[in-house]
Amino acid sequence: MKRRQELALGGLGVLLAFGACEAVGRAGIVRRGYLPPASEVLARAVELAGDSAFITGIVATLRAWALGLGLAIVLAVPLGLLLGSVPIVDSAVRVIVEFLRPLPSVALIPLVSLLLGTGTETKVALIVYASVWPILLNTIHGLGETDPLAKDTLRAFGFGRLSVLLRVELPATAPFIAAGVRISAAIALILAVATEILSGFGEGLGIFMAQASLATDGTRDVLAGVLWAGTIGLTVNSVLVRAERRLFPWTPDRRAAA
Template sequence: MIVRGVLGTLGIAGFLVVAEVAGRAGVLPDVLPYMSDVLVAAAGLPLEAQFRADVLATLVACLSGLAIAIAVAVPAGLVFGTVPFLERSARPLVEFLRPIPSVALIPLAMFLFPASEDAKTALIVYTCSWPLLINTMYGLSDVDPLAKDTLRSFGFGPLAVVLRVSLPSAAPFIATGVRIAVSVTLIVAVSVELLAPGGGGIGAFLSLAGNANRIDRMLAATVWAGVIGLAANLLFTAGERRLFRWHLTRTGETA
C-alpha cells in the first residue's frame, strides 16, 4: 500500500514536471499557463471565501444526491434481487436506461426542475442509482443458498432471511456500488454547474474564470476538483477495506 502511494506520488510529480517543461519549451499552446502558475493559483484558492462557498455548494449537492440514491436504489435492489419475477421484468428497463449519459439529460432536468440546485440533485440521484442498484442485485445473487435455507428451516420468514443473511452478505457489493457512485457524483455536479445558469459550485467558478479569460484560475479549480475526487475515493476505499476485510480475504484480495 505504501509502495503504491509512493509510485502514485512520483507519477503525479513526473506529470507536473513534464507539463512545466513542455510549457517552457513552447510545445503546449501559448494560451495555456505554465504549470507552476497553475499550482500557485491553486494554492491561493482556498483562501478565497467565494471558492470555499462554491466547493461547499458542490459537496452538499453530491452528498444529498448520494444519500437519496442510496435510500432509493438499495431497497429497490433488495426487492428485485429477492423476487426473481420482478428482477426479470425490470432488467430490460434497467439495461436501457443505465447507459444513457447523465450529461445528455441536463436539458431535460433543467426543464423539469427550473432551480439549478434541484436539477443538479436529480441528475446525481439518477446517475448514482445505477451502480447501487446493479451491485445490490449482484450481491444478492452471491449469497450462499445454504445459509438462507438453514434460516428458513428454523422458521424465519422472507424478511428475516433478507435482513439476517442476504443483506449482510451483499453489504460488500453495496459498499462497492457506493464507492463507484461517489466517483461520478462530482463529475455530474460540476457538469450541471457548468451548463445550468444560476446557482454556485465548482462548475460555476470554472465558468466565471473562463469568461474572464483566467485560464490559470480555471485550471487551478480543476486541480482542486481532482484532489477532492481523489480524496473521496481514497476515503471510501479505506473504509470499505476496513469494514469488509473478511470479504477481501475470502475473495483473495489484499487489504
Template sequence: MTRAGRGLRGLAGLVVVVALSQLLAVTGAVPREFLPTALDVLTRAVRLGGDPEFLRQVAVTVRAWATGVALAVAIGVPLGLLLGSIPAVGTAVRPVLEFLRPIPSVALIPLVSLILGAGLATEVTLVVYASVWPVLFNAVYGLQGVDPVPRETLRVFGFGRLAVLWRVSLPAAAPFIATGIRLAAAIGLILAVGTEILAGFGDGIGVVIAQAQLAPDGTTDVLAGMVWAGGLGLVINAVLAGGERRLFHWHVNQIRDGR
C-alpha cells in the same frame, strides 16, 4: 504490495505528470496561454483555498453532491435488495431499468432544467439519476452471489424471507453495495461539476470554471478549478475506500487469496 507502496507509486505518477506539464510550458512547446506552467496552476489552486468566496462555491458543490448520492443510496439499496431477493419482480422490472440505464445523464440536463429550473433541485436530480445505477445493480449482483446453503439452512429452521435477508443475504452483499456506493460517489461528483459547467451560472466549482474560461487570461483559473475538483474526487474515494477496508477486511482478504 502494501498500501504505502501503492501510494508512493501513485505519487510518483503525479509528479511525472506535473513535471511534464511544467516542461512543456517552460520550453514553449505549448503556448502558455493554452497551458500555463504546473507551478502557476498549483499556486493559484492554493490561493483559491484561502478565498472565502471560492470555498463557499466548493461547499455548494459538495452539498449538491452529498444530497444526490445520499438519495441515490436511499433509493438504490432497497430497490436492489427487492429485485435481487424476489426474482419475479427483478425479471419484470429489469427491461425498464436496462432501457433507462444507458441514457446519458448529461442528455437529461435540458429536460430536467426545463421542468425544475436551474438550481440545486436540477443538480441533485441529475446526480441521483447518475448515481443510483451502480448502487442498485451492485446490490442485485451481491444478492445473486450469496451462498445458498446458509439461506436454505435458515429457511429449514423456520426463518422467514425478511429474517434470511437480514441475517444472511444483506451481510454477504454489503461489500458489493459498498463498492457501488463508492462508484456512485465518483459519478455523482462528475455530474455535479458537469451540470454546473453546462449551466454556466449560479454557484459551485463548475460555475467558477465556466466563468473563468470566458476571461481573456482565465486558463490558469480553469485548471486550478479542475485541480480542486480532482482533489475532491481523490479525497472522497480515499475516505470511502478506507471505510470499505475497515468494515469489510474479510472480503478484501478473500479477494487477495483468490477465493
C-alpha cells in the same frame, strides 16, 4: 508493505506528471495561454483556498453531491434488494431499467431544468439519476452471490424470508453495496461539476470554471478548478476505500491488501 509501495509509486507518478507539464509549459512548446506551467496552476489553486467566494462555491457543489448521493443510496439499496429477491419483479422491470440506464444524465439537463427550474434541485435530480445505477446493479449482483447453503440452513431452522434477508443476504451484499457507493460517489461529483458547467446557473466549482473559461487568460483558473475537483474526488475515494477495508475485512481483496 504493499500499501506503502503503492503510495510511493503513486507519488512518483504524480511527480513525473507534474514535471512533464512544468517542462512543456516552460519550454514554450505550447503557448502559456493554453497550457501554463504546472507550478503556476498549483500556486493559483492554493491561492483560491483563501478566496471566500470560491470556497462558498465548493461548499455548494459538495452539498448537492452529498444530497444527491444520499438520495441515490436510499432509493437504490431497497430497490436492488427487492429486484434481487423477487425474480418476478426483476423480470417485470428489467426492460425499463436497461432502457433508462444508458441515457446520459447531461443530456437531460434541458428537460430537468424546465421541470425543476434553475437551482440545486436540478443538480440533485441529475446526480441521483446518474448515481443510482451502480448501487442498484451492485446490490442485485451481491444478492446473487450470497451463499445458498447459508440461506437453506436458516430456512431449515424455520426462519422466514425477511429473516433470511436481514441475517444472511444483506450482510453478504453489504461489500457489493459499498463498492457501488464508491463508484457512484465519483459519478456524483462529475455530474455536480458538469451540470454547473453546462447549465451555467447557480453557484459552485463548475460555475467558477465556466466563468473562467470565458476570460481572456482564464486557462490557469480553469486548470486550478480541475485540480480542486480531482483532489476532492481523490480524497472522497480514499476515505471510502479506507471505510470499506475497516467495515469488511473478511473479503478476499481486503485480506490481500492488508
